[in-house]
Amino acid sequence: MHKIFVNNKPIVLTTNTEKGEGYKTYKLKRVLLYRAIRKLNKTDLQEVRLTHKNESKLLSKFLKKLPNVVAGGGKVYNDEGKVLFIYRNDKWDLPKGKAEDGETIEETAIREVEEETKVEGLEIVKPLETTYHIFKRNGRYKIKVTYWFEMKTSFTGDLKPQKKEGITKVKWLGKKKTAKALENSYPNIKLLF
Numbered sequence: 001m002h003k004i005f006v007n008n009k010p011i012v013l014t015t016n017t018e019k020g021e022g023y024k025t026y027k028l029k030r031v032l033l034y035r036a037i038r039k040l041n042k043t044d045l046q047e048v049r050l051t052h053k054n055e056s057k058l059l060s061k062f063l064k065k066l067p068n069v070v071a072g073g074g075k076v077y078n079d080e081g082k083v084l085f086i087y088r089n090d091k092w093d094l095p096k097g098k099a100e101d102g103e104t105i106e107e108t109a110i111r112e113v114e115e116e117t118k119v120e121g122l123e124i125v126k127p128l129e130t131t132y133h134i135f136k137r138n139g140r141y142k143i144k145v146t147y148w149f150e151m152k153t154s155f156t157g158d159l160k161p162q163k164k165e166g167i168t169k170v171k172w173l174g175k176k177k178t179a180k181a182l183e184n185s186y187p188n189i190k191l192l193f
Contacts, residue, residue, distance in 0.1 A: 004134060005186070005188055009045070013062055022045065025050075025051060026049070028061055036048045069142050071108070072106070072147050076094075076113060076122065076153060084117060084159075085171050086167045087168050092182070092184055092189070093186065118157070126149070128149060129192060131145075133186075
């Protein structure tokens, strides 16, 4: 099962075809995705479920339905065990951004964290879950596929938000402040914790 978020509501990819309350089920092969997205956005539905009999093909078939934007990002820990957060669009988020031509996804993730926060000395520890969300740009829906990496750094310098990207704050947050920040964050970011 995979979840692709449209704002705060998920499109769930599943082999389970049962019907229930609070969600609408469509066959992945036949769904007009923009209509399903509109229904999710404009009604009180909690989720949309897209079904296919072959679980191993669910994600690949879904990703062919809209243009994909590939991004990389980091869940960065410092030597005190605090996590690096950015604040953008009135939400707490983790630094991430679009891949550039010729970059590996690991290079993208490190470059984006550095650009958005000015943190240096990043080292990838391990890959994390890949997340998916649908957004609308220039009147067209797209799927952002974000590859996340756990990173560490011993950086102790000044944090600087990348203002031209709409980032207004960058902070290292301990456990209690992380929990509070996640209350005002995105579902995909919560999945990483």
